[in-house]
Amino acid sequence: MGSSMKDVATLASVSLGTVSNVLNHPELVAPATAARVHRAIRELEFIPNAPARQLRSRHARVLGLVVPDIANPFFTEVARGVEDAALDAGYVVILCNSDAQAEREDRYLAVLESQRVGGILITPARKSLKPLGRLLGNGVAVTLLDNDAPAQDVCSASVDDRMGGALAAEHALDLGHRKIVWLAGPADIPQVADRELGLMSAVRHAGASVQRLAAKQMTTASGEMAMESALSQGIDFTALVCANDLLALGAIRALTRAGLRIPDDISVIGYDDIEFAASAAIPLTSVRQPKYELGHAAAKLVISECEDPASHAHQRVQFQPQLVARQSSSPVSASDTLRR
Amino acid sequence: MGSSMKDVATLASVSLGTVSNVLNHPELVAPATAARVHRAIRELEFIPNAPARQLRSRHARVLGLVVPDIANPFFTEVARGVEDAALDAGYVVILCNSDAQAEREDRYLAVLESQRVGGILITPARKSLKPLGRLLGNGVAVTLLDNDAPAQDVCSASVDDRMGGALAAEHALDLGHRKIVWLAGPADIPQVADRELGLMSAVRHAGASVQRLAAKQMTTASGEMAMESALSQGIDFTALVCANDLLALGAIRALTRAGLRIPDDISVIGYDDIEFAASAAIPLTSVRQPKYELGHAAAKLVISECEDPASHAHQRVQFQPQLVARQSSSPVSASDTLRR
DNA sequence: TATCAAACTTGATACGTTTCATTTAGCGCC
DNA sequence: GGCGCTAAATGAAACGTATCAAGTTTGATA
Structure with missing residues (x-):
């Protein structure tokens, strides 16, 4: 079975808190201790439990990507851009095809909310941004994809x-x-x-x-x-x-x-x-x-908001098309x- | 902010456990009580916290889909099949493009393990299934996609x-x-x-x-x-x-x-x-x-294993192509x- | 040698659930 | 009216982690 931080702590003869510090605040722990902990981590093949981590820290490295249809080659490329940016930052992307149907979009937004994702990239199925209001209120970072932001409280990435x-x-x-x-x-x-x-x-x-x-x-x-x-x-x-x-x-x-x-x-x-x-x-x-770049930029926007919501300023990024x-x-x- | 089961319990004047039962074992609670709880849920716009739920129950409604390249129209369609089956079952799909590179595949498998996904659908980048061993050991359901299962401990869905x-x-x-x-x-x-x-x-x-x-x-x-x-x-x-x-x-x-x-x-x-x-x-x-069907079938296999690992028998599903x-x-x- | 700050560690608590052993209420029956 | 039952509800414990106030050690200073 997967081992926990407690096991690591025991094996390295340190407290639970120290293991946590090694992972999240390495500057607070003595090099020798850190080394011991790392050895224990390798030994036990410890892999942090992301859901538990998120429960405590209220911070999830998970993004939701809501597009009309991934089978549309345009969105396929956009998705690749999103995914690459996400993986670079240690994030993971949940794929949601709305089929441009409001009902399906709503269902997905509910699931994403339940999963407590950190951010959402969305090409909305309808004009109104109302359904996103709840999410925003709950501190979820939202970025509009291939849509220009009408309001002030979301980022957007689009092409002119x-x-x-x-x-x-x-x-x-x-x-x-x-x-x-x-x-x-x-x-x-x-x-x-x-x-x-x-x-x-x-x-x-x-x-x-x-x-x-x-x-x-x-x-x-x-x-x-x-x-x-x-x-x-x-x-x-x-x-x-x-x-x-x-x-x-x-x-x-x-x-x-x-x-x-x-x-x-x-x-x-x-x-x-x-x-x-x-x-x-x-x-x-x-x-x-610039499809790939569009996705990449949008993902970076939403990730930066996830990482530091306090000092985040909403932005509109607009790309230029080319004949x-x-x-x-x-x-x-x-x-x-x-x-x- | 999002409200919790505790808030619901308070508003409905019941205990926490009862709210949980309303959600997970409705047959155990009196109709009148259940109604009161449901009213409170609506009132507070309560949405369950999936990560917390999973932490306790060790059961995640999250799937990982690992494919060489979603931009390949074949896999795009497969992904749609997977996603539709997943949404039907209340699951969510994390998209992982391995680019057919072992290194990238490994990175994703590690992230998926950290996220404690319930199941993984994978078109492996290499022959060896070793990297999947860890996952299997940790009780993650694995299904081979567009590959025939060589071993006995995984399901597979493929085309002849x-x-x-x-x-x-x-x-x-x-x-x-x-x-x-x-x-x-x-x-x-x-x-x-x-x-x-x-x-x-x-x-x-x-x-x-x-x-x-x-x-x-x-x-x-x-x-x-x-x-x-x-x-x-x-x-x-x-x-x-x-x-x-x-x-x-x-x-x-x-x-x-x-x-x-x-x-x-x-x-x-x-x-x-x-x-x-x-x-x-x-x-x-x-x-x-049958691309869509392939994805759909694979997802159903892995979901069924997630839902009831005990009574699950590994299967190989093979589709017939058609000229x-x-x-x-x-x-x-x-x-x-x-x-x- | 006593003192104090700095550098590390520790241990307790909380996050939002599920689970399960207990408790309480309701009811028929001898 | 006390007995045993079933049905319903409760309360406490646990899942794996982050955080932070409080504790301990270390080394330099007077």
């Missing part, structure tokens, strides 16, 4: 989605495109809404215009369907900007099936720059988000320009 | 990789292919080795032969490189079977770039049937593994048959 939308638009405009389609997702996703704002304002600024298309979900299947039905209605355009890469990949299938060539007939621009974007049959031009041009986009073709 | 390899081979053979290339991954991955065994024996049984190609890693980039160099050496074949879908997608890029058409010139068969396989430009024929034919494979073309 308006800028990302603008980058995508400007790329298309720079290539000479004037007939642009924006393939959006569900309207209630704040990130998507921001991308749209950035895109629209850039386009308007250039005196061009955009047609808006909406997919039901942020998936390839949904992108394919939306594009297909638009094509059947004889939509006329030369560039397609999508709310994420999955939509773009789906749309490309529909376009290809309709006999359109990419990028010769249509330029396609995605968003997220997931790994598959680069290695697709037609490498996808996309707006890269990665690949083969799915090219200058508008001569014929299209003339036709216009 | 030999059969999968055979399915892929038989599909190619049925389509008339006789010049087959097997694009393998690193030799030390047991799953891949098994697939190869199944493939080889099916091919031999049919009196055909296989050329073996090895990629350095199980990634698109690696698959592309391996295929490219093979093509430059003038390899002659009509069907390509890959150790996983990522390799297949990479290989397809190299093939396409070399002017070969799929499936007209070369039939390509992947393994895993990740989501992208179906929605790629050329939908990929692949061997489907999903799509457009990347077709009957060998007349010209190729003649040429032979």
Whole structure:
């Protein structure tokens, strides 16, 4: 069975308190004693009991990570960033998929509260931060992930989605495109809404215009369907900007099936720059988000609050996206320009 | 601050023990009393302290999930299965990416031991199960994930990789292919080795032969490189079977770039049937593994052992893979048959 | 040699639960 | 009305640790 500090104390002929000090306040104990204790620890293969420790010290090296769906490559990468930062600090991450459902999110928040986690990283399923209020009141550090903090009492780490939308638009405009389609997702996703704002304002600024298309979900299947039905209605355009890469990949299938060539007939621009974007049959031009860094930064924020809540100042960290041009986009073709 | 059972007891005018009984042994307490206690619980918004509970009862509703890389779509899906099963049982999952490195795996196992998790689901980074010995000795339930249990003291959930390899081979053979290339991954991955065994024996049984190609890693980039160099050496074949879908997608890029058409010139068969396989430009024929079910089953195994270690019998669960034919494979073309 | 601060150690207490041996109440029956 | 039972509730002990006031040793100083 696992041995306890008491066993260590006995074997090293010191008191329980001294063993505790060796572990938590080594500067208070004489080197010779510390050495003896360490020997005993090795001998007994003692491993501290984290739950007991937390019960007493009210400090847990456990984080909760609440995301809509880890199967989304964007969040997978974010999670890796979170996890690496956590492990570096001796923390551990509880993975919670909310499926963007409030009910499931609530269930998880309750479990996390019961587990008395030290901090929570969350991409909320809904606008209101009310459900987080309880947690905050109980001294749990909360950091918003891929969301900007509206309030003062939480940290946040996000990517500038308006800028990302603008980058995508400007790329298309720079290539000479004037007939642009924006393939959006569900309207209630704040990130998507921001991308749209950035895109629209850039386009308007250039005196061009955009047609808006909406997919039901942020998936390839949904992108394919939306594009297909638009094509059947004889939509006329030369560039397609999508709310994420999955939509773009789906749309490309529909376009290809309709006999359109990419990028010769249509330029396609995605968003997220997931790994598959680069290695697709037609490498996808996309707006890269520093996903790993986002997760890493968010985790460091929440950990720093866990470690020292008193002297912690809430921060907003915002990353800049970046356009990665690949083969799915090219200058508008001569014929299209003339036709216009 | 969070209220404790003591507060609840006071408010409901009962003893501490009674509150505990309401929570854990409701059959022992009179309905009227239970009602009073429940009212107090709601009133105080009491949420049990899981760590304290575990300290006393030595029973944790926490699982550790140790996988090589959650960014691999295979494991992402497995993780979802694990998580859903866990949440259903009121458990929570700690995510651990070992990166297939022994050192990182060890670090995580130590942290999980310190957290006193109730169970561990692991796809081990190395053959030896020694590092798990300590855990088992301390009463932690261990279940092998995507690995078959060699020993008697752990459960395991896996997919029949030999059969999968055979399915892929038989599909190619049925389509008339006789010049087959097997694009393998690193030799030390047991799953891949098994697939190869199944493939080889099916091919031999049919009196055909296989050329073996090895990629350095199980990634698109690696698959592309391996295929490219093979093509430059003038390899002659009509069907390509890959150790996983990522390799297949990479290989397809190299093939396409070399002017070969799929499936007209070369039939390509992947393994895993990740989501992208179906929605790629050329939908990929692949061997489907019940990924979600695998994770779900493994989690249920480990949870059942956690709940009642005494009456638990270790089990091996093995799933059957399934061939999903799509457009990347077709009957060998007349010209190729003649040429032979 | 007596004194005192500094450097270590100790031992008791509390964290929020579960468990279990006891106690108390309620009730039918001879 | 006393007996034995069952059902319900209680109270104390324990889980493994951190903390901190109080104790002990050490070594330097006067």
